[in-house]
Each structure stands twice: as structure tokens, then as C-alpha cells.
Amino acid sequence: MTSLKEQALACARASRQIAAMDTVAKRQLLRDMADALRLRSATILQANARDLEAAAAKGISGAMLDRLRLDPDRLASIAAAVRHVASLDDPVGQITRREVRPNGIEIERQRVPLGVVAMIYEARPNVTADAAALCLFAGNGVILRGGSEAIHSNTAIASALSEALQRHGLDPHALVLVTDLRRETMLELLQLVDIVDLAIPRGGEGLIRFVAEHARVPVIKHYKGVCHLYVETSADLNLALDLLIDGKTSRPGVCNALETLLVDSAIAAEFLPRALSALQARGVEVRGDEQARLLLPEIVEATDQDYAAEYLDLIIAVKVVHGVDAAVEHIRRYGSDHTEVIASQSSSAIERFIAGLRSAVVMVNASSRFSDGGELGLGAEIGISTTRLHAYGPMGAESLTVERYLVRGSGQVRHPVAG
Amino acid sequence: MTSLKEQALACARASRQIAAMDTVAKRQLLRDMADALRLRSATILQANARDLEAAAAKGISGAMLDRLRLDPDRLASIAAAVRHVASLDDPVGQITRREVRPNGIEIERQRVPLGVVAMIYEARPNVTADAAALCLFAGNGVILRGGSEAIHSNTAIASALSEALQRHGLDPHALVLVTDLRRETMLELLQLVDIVDLAIPRGGEGLIRFVAEHARVPVIKHYKGVCHLYVETSADLNLALDLLIDGKTSRPGVCNALETLLVDSAIAAEFLPRALSALQARGVEVRGDEQARLLLPEIVEATDQDYAAEYLDLIIAVKVVHGVDAAVEHIRRYGSDHTEVIASQSSSAIERFIAGLRSAVVMVNASSRFSDGGELGLGAEIGISTTRLHAYGPMGAESLTVERYLVRGSGQVRHPVAG
Numbered sequence: 006m007t008s009l010k011e012q013a014l015a016c017a018r019a020s021r022q023i024a025a026m027d028t029v030a031k032r033q034l035l036r037d038m039a040d041a042l043r044l045r046s047a048t049i050l051q052a053n054a055r056d057l058e059a060a061a062a063k064g065i066s067g068a069m070l071d072r073l074r075l076d077p078d079r080l081a082s083i084a085a086a087v088r089h090v091a092s093l094d095d096p097v098g099q100i101t102r103r104e105v106r107p108n109g110i111e112i113e114r115q116r117v118p119l120g121v122v123a124m125i126y127e128a129r130p131n132v133t134a135d136a137a138a139l140c141l142f143a144g145n146g147v148i149l150r151g152g153s154e155a156i157h158s159n160t161a162i163a164s165a166l167s168e169a170l171q172r173h174g175l176d177p178h179a180l181v182l183v184t185d186l187r188r189e190t191m192l193e194l195l196q197l198v199d200i201v202d203l204a205i206p207r208g209g210e211g212l213i214r215f216v217a218e219h220a221r222v223p224v225i226k227h228y229k230g231v232c233h234l235y236v237e238t239s240a241d242l243n244l245a246l247d248l249l250i251d252g253k254t255s256r257p258g259v260c261n262a263l264e265t266l267l268v269d270s271a272i273a274a275e276f277l278p279r280a281l282s283a284l285q286a287r288g289v290e291v292r293g294d295e296q297a298r299l300l301l302p303e304i305v306e307a308t309d310q311d312y313a314a315e316y317l318d319l320i321i322a323v324k325v326v327h328g329v330d331a332a333v334e335h336i337r338r339y340g341s342d343h344t345e346v347i348a349s350q351s352s353s354a355i356e357r358f359i360a361g362l363r364s365a366v367v368m369v370n371a372s373s374r375f376s377d378g379g380e381l382g383l384g385a386e387i388g389i390s391t392t393r394l395h396a397y398g399p400m401g402a403e404s405l406t407v408e409r410y411l412v413r414g415s416g417q418v419r420h421p422v423a424g
Numbered sequence: 425m426t427s428l429k430e431q432a433l434a435c436a437r438a439s440r441q442i443a444a445m446d447t448v449a450k451r452q453l454l455r456d457m458a459d460a461l462r463l464r465s466a467t468i469l470q471a472n473a474r475d476l477e478a479a480a481a482k483g484i485s486g487a488m489l490d491r492l493r494l495d496p497d498r499l500a501s502i503a504a505a506v507r508h509v510a511s512l513d514d515p516v517g518q519i520t521r522r523e524v525r526p527n528g529i530e531i532e533r534q535r536v537p538l539g540v541v542a543m544i545y546e547a548r549p550n551v552t553a554d555a556a557a558l559c560l561f562a563g564n565g566v567i568l569r570g571g572s573e574a575i576h577s578n579t580a581i582a583s584a585l586s587e588a589l590q591r592h593g594l595d596p597h598a599l600v601l602v603t604d605l606r607r608e609t610m611l612e613l614l615q616l617v618d619i620v621d622l623a624i625p626r627g628g629e630g631l632i633r634f635v636a637e638h639a640r641v642p643v644i645k646h647y648k649g650v651c652h653l654y655v656e657t658s659a660d661l662n663l664a665l666d667l668l669i670d671g672k673t674s675r676p677g678v679c680n681a682l683e684t685l686l687v688d689s690a691i692a693a694e695f696l697p698r699a700l701s702a703l704q705a706r707g708v709e710v711r712g713d714e715q716a717r718l719l720l721p722e723i724v725e726a727t728d729q730d731y732a733a734e735y736l737d738l739i740i741a742v743k744v745v746h747g748v749d750a751a752v753e754h755i756r757r758y759g760s761d762h763t764e765v766i767a768s769q770s771s772s773a774i775e776r777f778i779a780g781l782r783s784a785v786v787m788v789n790a791s792s793r794f795s796d797g798g799e800l801g802l803g804a805e806i807g808i809s810t811t812r813l814h815a816y817g818p819m820g821a822e823s824l825t826v827e828r829y830l831v832r833g834s835g836q837v838r839h840p841v842a843g
Contacts, residue, residue, distance in 0.1 A: 025779060104801050110790050112800050119812055120782065198636065202812050217617065217640060223813045224642070244835035251837035359830060360444060363539065371529050371833025380838070381531050381829060382523050393538055393621050394642045395814035398829045410800060410817045411778060414790025416663035418670035419799070 009193050012181045013148060013200045017121050019176035020146030024118045028095040030173070035091035035138055037169040042084040042134060045165040050075060052161035053130065060154050068258060072128045073154055083134045083162075086385065090138040093384040096403040097144040110414040116406040118144030120202035123194055124387070125150045125216055127208035130158035136205075137166050137180050139387050143405035148201065150183040150191060152208075160184065188215075195220040205400075207388045210315075225395060227388035229315040230260030230343035232373045235332040235358065237349035238271040244370060245276065245348035246283055251372040252346065254287045258317045260389060261344055261376040265312060265322045267332045270296065273325045277301055280323075289319045296325035312339040329354050333361035340364060342391050344376035344398075365391060365398030428612050431600045432567060432619045436540050438595035439565030443537045447514040449592070454510035454557055456588040461503040461553060464584040469494060471580035472549065479573050487677060491547045492573055502553045502581075505804065509557040512803040515822040516563040529833040535825040537563030539621035542613055543806070544569045544635055546627035549577035555624075556585050556599050558806045562824035567620065569602040569610060571627075579603060607634075614639040624819075626807045629734075644814060646807040648734040649679030649762035651792045654751040654777065656768035657690040663789060664695065664767035665702055670791040671765065673706045677736045679808060680763050680795040684731060684741045686751045689715065692744045696720055699742075708738045715744035731758040748773050752780035759783060761810050763795035763817075784810060784817030 007015075026034070042049065053075040060070055075083075102114040122145045124136040133149055140147035151159040163182035170177045183194065195204055198221050206216035207227040216224060234252055236245040252263030268276055277300045284291055292307035304323070311322040312335070326332045336345055344366040347358045359367050366376045376399065378386020383401030390396045396404035426434075445453070461468065472494040479489055494502075521533040541564045543555040552568055559566035570578040582601035589596045602613065614623055617640050625635035626646040635643060653671055655664040671682030687695055696719045703710055711726035723742070730741040731754070745751045755764055763785040766777045778786050785795045795818065797805020802820030809815045815823035 106799070106801060110794060117782065221637065223811060225813075241835070247835055247837050247841075250841060251839055255837070255839040363536065364828070366829040366831065369830070369832040370835055371831050372837040374838035375529060375831060375833075375836070376829075380525070381831070382525060392642060393826050394644075395826075397826045407812050407814070407816045409783070410785040410795075411788070412785065412790050412794060412800070413788040414794075416660070416666055416789055417794070418666050418674070418791040419793035420670060420674040422666075422669060 009183065009185065009190055010197060010200070012178065012183075013121065013194070013197050015176070015178035016146040016148055016181045017200050019179035020118070020121055022175050023141055023146060023179050024097070024144040026144070031095065031142055032091040034169060034173050034175070035087055035142060037172060038138065038166045039084040039088040039091075041165040041169045042080065042087065042162065045161065046077065046080050049080060049158065049161040049165065050077070052157035055157045056155055065154065069128055069154075073130065073158070075130060075158060079131070083131045086131070087134050087138040090142050090385050090402070093142065093402055095142070096406045101408055108417050110412055110417050113411040114408040115411050116403070117409050119405055119407055121146040121148060121200060122405060123148040123150065123201045123204045123222070125191065125204060125206045125208070125212065127152040127212060128154050130155045130162060132207065133159045133162045133182070134166065135385070136387055137163070139385055139402055140405055141179065143402045145405055146179045148181045148183060148194065150186075150194060153186045156184065156186065191215075192219050195222060198222055205388060225390045225392045225400070228343070228391040229341050230262070230389070231264050231313065231315050231339060231341040232261060232344045232346070232376070233265045233267055233336050233340060234263050234346045234348065234373065235267040235326070235336075236269060236272065236276055237329060237347055237351060237354045237358070238269045239351040239354060240272070240348035241350060242272065242276050242279065246279060248346060248348055248370070248372050249280055250283055250287065251374055253284065253289055253321050254319065255374055257319050260315070261373050262317065263321065263346070263373050264314060264316055265324065265339070267324050267326050267335060268297070269332075270325050270327050273297070274300055277323070284321060287319070289321055291321055291323055293323040294325060297323045315341070329357045330361065333358060336362060336364070342393065343389065344368065344373045346371070346373050363393070365389070428602065428604065428609055429616060429619070431597065431602075432540065432613070432616050434595070434597035435565040435567055435600045436619050438598035439537070439540050441594050442560055442565060442598050443516070443563040445563070450514065450561055451510040453588060453592050453594070454506055454561060456591060457557065457585045458503040458507040458510070460584040460588045461499065461506065461581065464580065465496065465499050468499060468577065468580040468584065469496070471576035474576045475574055484573065488547055488573075492549065492577070494549060494577060498550070502550045505550070506553050506557040509561050509804050509821070512561065512821055514561070515825045520827055527836050529831055529836050532830040533827040534830050535822070536828050537825055540565040540567060540619060541824060542567040542569065542620045542623045542641070544610065544623060544625045544627070544631065546571040546631060547573050549574045549581060551626065552578045552581045552601070553585065554804070555806055556582070558804055558821055559824055560598065562821045564824055565598045565600075567600045567602060567613065569605075569613060572605045575603065575605065610634075611638050614641060617641055624807060644809045644811045644819070647762075647810040648760050649681070649808070650683050650732065650734050650758060650760040651680060651763045651765070651795070652684045652686055652755050652759060653682050653765045653767065653792065654686040654745070654755075655688060655691065655695055656748065656766055656770060656773045656777075657688045658770040658773060659691065659767035660769060661691065661695050661698065665698060667765055667767055667789070667791050668699055669702055669706065670793055672703065672708055672740050673738065674793055676738050679734070680792050681736065682740065682765070682792050683733060683735055684743065684758070686743050686745050686754060687716070688751075689744050689746050692716070693719055696742070703740060706738070708740055710740055710742055712742040713744060716742045734760070748776045749780065752777060755781060755783070761812065762808065763787065763792045765790070765792050782812070784808070
């Protein structure tokens with residue numbers, strides 16, 4: 006087996022072929038990758054069955070087992086997602102700005118691929134195909150380091166995608182699946198300065214912390230979502246209730262689900278009992294601060310840990326706050342810079358909320374569940390960045406490129422020589 | 425003395441005031457800062473004299489001493505630069521994109537400040553004022569960690585700038601000058617995750633390596649410029665000679681100066697003797713490969729170290745190459761992703777050169793010395809990024825912001841509850 010460094014160097018070399026492909030060729034490549042996933046579906050599902058058996062033997066539980074599980078429908082969705090990426094606008098080569106300077110030099114900013122992107126993730130095998138498709142479409146080489154639970158599924162998926170690369174006469178090293186899953190090998194990957202241009206960790210807190218602590222290559226974290234809904238005094242309470250129920254219960258296990266409800270004291274007595282009964286009717290456990298418990302004596306007490314928690318479960322923390330500024334301070338203290346929502350009909354309250362926050366996504370009278378690349382018009386996403394650099398919030402194909410400068414002149418120099 | 429972490433936390437708190445300032449107020453602040461530099465010029469020049477004495481006592485040499493030296497003219501230029509930043513477009517709050525989705529939610533991307541920027545630099549005291557002005561104008565708090573040689577100058581400059589902050593009723597911690605220059609304190613600064621949003625190291629190779637190796641906060645490196653001029657077969661040789669002389673000799677000590685000349689073999693016999701005599705007439709030492717030395721027997725041999733060197737001096741490495749692809753391969757192997765120049769009249773050669781390179785700036789028939797924020801229309805620059813993320817090439821005020829998502833709806837949810 007070649008070393009990780011050798012594989013990464015091969016990926017960097019192969020990435021130059023991908024960077025040089027035109028849009029039509031990349032679209033055809035991705036469509037052929039989607040076809041390959043369908044053609045190899047029996048093999049992929051068999052591999053997935055091995056992962057599921059191993060997971061069951063390890064006593065892995067319902068939600069995680071479910072994330073790991075593939076079936077013909079889910080595999081068809083994965084192939085459809087790859088095919089969908091092929092339909093996006095190609096960011097590579099786009100000229101984003103053009104200016105002619107007084108001395109006549111013409112300056113353009115042009116989007117170019119990042120180079121080699123390392124994706125580090127956990128149980129979901131769909132990330133293997135999603136990340137590969139987006140990274141390649143944006144002209145990059147991609148190194149995938151998935152979790153051990155999904156190793157057979159990931160290997161089968163990556164192998165199908167590699168076949169498509171080879172059928173296009175491309176160096177298959179443009180897509181490297183790391184199969185040596187030891188921590189020291191991940192460490193090595195994170196320290197391949199000048200080979201890996203960006204590492205994207207996506208998964209649980211432990212994984213993100215490990216990556217952030219050990220990486221020498223640039224990292225964009227996809228960290229947890231401690232998302233808040235603030236129901237301001239002027240809010241339409243029916244609308245607020247819809248946002249609450251959608252945010253908390255439509256898919257509690259994802260990062261854009263609500264974790265904390267902040268209710269303004271002026272409307273707490275009216276809103277909280279309605280909220281509680283709607284939440285309880287959907288099996289949500291409610292935990293509250295002292296003031297919320299005055300109104301809802303049956304709920305348990307929320308601690309500091311509750312306010313910092315990403316439950317990913319049918320639990321919500323509630324707090325009564327006094328005014329927009331108090332809501333903003335709570336979010337800045339306990340939030341994770343992911344997504345916050347205000348329900349309000351007061352434009353001054355809304356603007357104060359927006360101005361006070363530094364989160365990646367601020368929603369006004371809309372559900373936190375829209376904090377997603379597809380919903381926000383990116384077509385597809387590689388994840389949601391909570392790193393306040395390069396890309397903040399949902400990251401699409403464009404976020405996998407960077408702008409360079411192209412300057413065209415006719416012999417201009419900075420200090421012409423006299424005579 | 426308060427600890428570095430306490431200072432950084434104070435800077436993060438103060439940065440919220442800066443982020444909330446409108447353009448008019450920020451412009452006035454910067455103009456008052458420029459005035460403060462003038463008002464305090466005697467103090468600053470005295471402080472600089474102490475630095476110069478200490479440097480001379482340490483035996484510090486001409487070029488570095490010159491970078492350290494302030495005089496009334498240079499101080500006036502520094503104040504003028506701060507005043508100039510006040511005239512730039514304010515990036516903060518800019519809406520870069522707007523889209524309404526089919527479900528009626530309106531999505532905007534809005535530029536917001538990064539938060540707290542830590543600038544780590546060496547001898548030049550002007551960086552203290554330049555970096556402070558740009559960071560504050562982009563709505564950020566700024567932590568400045570300059571070199572020990574300039575500590576008195578930096579302290580006097582920062583103190584003048586702080587006075588202006590205070591006169592505006594702002595928390596002066598928005599600008600923190602780190603005066604504890606021990607390495608372990610810099611280490612601590614680089615590991616203030618969730619407090620420092622970006623570290624920008626700007627200086628020599630040792631400094632950059634130290635920062636890159638130890639940082640846990642995001643880093644954008646301002647690394648060396650091993651800039652190339654490739655004279656292609658179709659080049660106008662007079663034009664190429666102008667680019668060569670300007671690139672190498674107009675200011676050899678800066679990162680956008682040329683370090684290597686690549687000459688196509690088809691025109692080497694015609695171009696190299698002219699290049700050599702023009703370079704030698706300006707005191708430039710020429711080192712070449714075997715083929716160059718066949719044509720110019722008097723020059724010394726260039727080694728691999730020469731091709732990787734950022735001389736910052738009147739020395740140039742020369743190599744004869746066979747075709748655009750060979751030039752590209754040389755640059756990809758030895759370059760630093762900074763700035764490359766082609767002299768050519770062939771559009772196919774030019775496009776091949778551009779497509780093959782991954783450097784931040786590619787110049788066509790224009791001097792490498794234009795690789796500078798001012799020359800490229802940014803108004804001012806905090807440096808030139810060689811990190812292929814967020815900002816690549818000259819970084820202006822806009823690069824000190826990030827885009828967030830603002831979403832406005834009227835109660836939209838992702839999964840409406842039936843009934």
C-alpha cells in the first residue's frame with residue numbers, strides 16, 4: 006500500500022487534470038458517476054450490509070444505525086444528488102470583477118479551484134458521493150476520510166466513482182478514499198501542508214475538536230448547531246408557533262434544528278402555555294429557566310449545560326428574556342454561530358437582532374430548517390461552515406474555489422526608466 | 425498587567441462597538457487617528473530613535489535599519505495612508521447577492537466583520553498604523569504583535585491611535601498592542617480559539633513557519649514571493665526587458681520583486697545577452713543554469729537553492745526553458761504561489777500559462793511590481809495572501825469581512841403541519 010503522503014501527492018497531481026476540465030466534460034463525468042452508482046448498486050448494498058452487521062454486533066443504536074443504512078431508494082437519492090450537482094453553474098473560471106486602472110492594466114478576479122480538499126466525516130455514506138461530486142465539479146482533487154462504521158459502504162461507493170474517472174481517461178487519484186483509519190494517519194493527513202489546501206471536518210464534537218487541534222492545513226469547521234428561536238413581543242404568535250414546531254420537530258437530528266426557545270417576557274404568559282402543549286403533543290421534552298417555570302410549573306429546570314447543548318433530539322431549552330438585547334446576549338453566550346431565528350413584526354426589533362448577532366445565518370420569520378445549501382439556493386452543499394472565514398454558513402460549489410488576480414497589460418512598469 | 429487572554433477578550437467585546445459603527449463615524453475616527461499621529465509625531469520619532477539606537481547597538485544592518493527608521497516624511501506618509509483608508513468604500517453591511525426562492529423567502533448575503541484580527545509582523549512600524557486602520561475600518565477589533573526591534577515606535581503609534589478611539593467614546597481595547605513579546609505569549613495568542621478569528625503573519629520565513637505550525641486559530645499566511653518572469657518566444661523583447669528591469673531593480677527588497685527569469689530557448693540567444701548587460705548595468709548579479717551559461721559564460725551557476733530563493737536583493741536566477749509547459753512546471757515546482765509574469769504576444773501561449781498556474785496573481789505583459797493592493801485597485805492592503813483560502817493575493821478591507829446569510833420570510837416552514 007502506498008503511503009498517505011504518496012496518495013495525497015498523487016491526488017494533487019491528478020487535481021490538475023480536474024482543474025483543466027471544461028464544464029461540459031465535468032457534467033458528463035458526474036452523470037457517469039451517478040450511473041456508476043446505479044450500476045454498482047448490488048455491490049454497494051452488499052458492502053453496506055456488512056457495515057450494518059458490524060455496527061449491530063458492536064451494539065450501535067437506532068439513530069446511528071439509521072444514518073448508516075442504505076437501501077435502493079436511498080442509493081437512488083445519492084445518485085440523483087450527484088446528477089444534480091452536474092446541473093449547477095460551474096464556478097471555475099468565472100470572472101467576478103473586472104477593472105481597468107488609469108495606467109491601462111486590466112484587472113480581473115477569476116475563480117479557480119482550491120486544489121486538494123480533504124473531507125473528514127463520520128457515519129453517513131452519502132457524504133462520500135456528495136463531497137466527491139461537489140469537490141470534483143469545483144475542479145478539485147478530493148481526499149475522503151470517512152468513519153470506520155461505514156468503511157465497506159464508502160469503499161464500494163468510491164470504487165464506483167473511480168471507475169467513472171477512469172472511463173473518462175482521468176487519473177483516478179483525483180478521488181482518494183483513505184482506508185487506513187488510524188488516528189495517526191488522520192493526523193498525518195491534517196499536517197500535509199502544501200499538499201492539502203483545505204480540510205473540512207463534518208461530524209460530532211470530538212471529531213471537530215481533534216481536527217481543529219491538530220491541523221496544520223487550513224480548516225473550515227462544520228460545527229454543531231445550537232440554533233435559537235427568539236419570539237419577540239410583536240410576533241405573530243401563530244407564526245412563531247409554526248416556526249417552533251417546524252424547527253424543533255420536523256427533523257430533530259440535524260444541525261439546523263432548534264435547540265433553544267427564547268421568549269420575550271411581555272408575551273411569555275400568552276405564548277409559553279401554547280408552545281408547551283404543542284411541543285408536548287409532539288413528544289418534545291421542555292426544560293426552562295425560573296421564569297418559564299413560573300408559567301409552566303410542570304417542566305424541569307434548564308441548566309447552563311442545557312443552553313449550550315445541541316440535543317439533536319426531542320428536547321428543547323426555554324428561557325424568558327427581557328428585550329432583544331437580552332436575547333442577543335444569550336445567543337452570543339451560548340450559541341454556536343450557526344443559525345438564529347427571530348419571530349417579530351417590529352422592523353426595529355428585527356434590525357437590532359440582526360445587527361447584534363454574528364451567526365452565519367439569521368432568519369426573520371422563517372424556519373431554522375431553511376439553513377441548508379439546497380434551501381438557500383446553492384443547489385447542493387458540502388456542509389455548513391461555522392468558521393468565520395472564506396465561507397460562513399451553507400457551503401456550495403463556489404465555496405470550493407478561490408479568486409485569483411489576472412492582470413493584462415501592454416508593457417506597463419511601475420517605475421519607468423528615464424530615457 | 426492584564427493577561428493576554430483578558431486583553432483579547434476585551435478586544436472581542438470592544439470589537440462589537442466597532443462593528444456597529446456606521447461609515448461616517450468610522451471615517452471620522454480614522455481621520456482623527458491620522459491627526460493623532462501628526463500631533464504625536466515628536467513622541468513617535470523619539471520612540472523610534474530609541475528603537476534605532478537599540479538596533480544599532482545590536483549591530484542590525486542597513487536594510488533592516490532602514491525598514492525600522494521613521495522620519496517626519498515617513499510619519500506623514502503613514503498618517504496619509506490612514507486618512508486614505510477613511511476614503512475607501514465601506515465593505516461592512518454590503519449586500520453582495522439577493523435572491524427570492526420559490527417559497528417566497530428572501531435570501532441576502534451580507535458582509536460582516538470577521539471579529540478580531542491578530543496581525544503578527546516584524547520590523548516595519550508603519551504596519552502598526554496600516555493594519556489598525558484597515559482592520560478597524562472593516563469593523564474588526566485588532567491585536568497587533570509587532571517585532572521587538574520596533575517596540576517603542578509601535579507603542580507610541582498605538583498610543584496615539586488609542587487616544588483617537590477614546591476621543592470617540594470607544595473602548596480603546598478595540599486596538600490592542602501586545603507588548604509582552606515572549607514567544608510563549610505569541611503562542612498563547614495563536615491558540616485563542618473562539619476569541620481571535622484570524623491571524624495574519626507577515627514577515628520572514630521563520631515567523632510565518634512558527635505561526636503556521638502553532639496556530640489553532642485560522643491563519644492567512646503572507647509568505648514569500650518567489651516571482652517569475654517568463655519570456656515566451658513571441659515576446660516583444662524590449663517590453664520583456666522593461667518588465668525584467670522594473671521587476672528586479674525598482675525595489676528589490678519587496679515580495680513582488682522578480683527573483684527568477686525564465687527564457688524560452690528559441691529566443692535565449694537574442695534576449696539573454698541584452699538582459700545580462702541591462703541587469704549588470706544596474707548592479708544585479710546573474711546566476712544561470714547550464715544553457716544560460718553557454719550563452720553567458722561569465723555568470724555563475726544557479727543551484728536548486730537559487731531557484732527557490734527569495735533574494736530580496738540585486739541577484740536573479742536565470743533558466744532557459746523549452747516551451748510554456750516547461751515554464752509552468754518550473755514555477756509550480758519552485759514558486760511560492762505569489763506572482764508570475766509572462767511576456768508574450770501569443771494568446772494561446774498566454775492562456776496556457778494562465779491555465780497552468782495556481783499562483784495568486786498572474787500578469788500578462790505587465791510588471792510583477794503591480795502585485796499590490798493599491799496598484800490592483802483595493803485602495804490599501806493589509807498584505808498579500810499566499811494562502812489559497814478566503815483571500816488569495818493582495819488583501820484589502822473587503823478581505824477583512826465575511827459574508828453571512830440573512831433570510832426574511834413570512835412564516836415559511838419546511839414541513840407544514842397538515843390541518
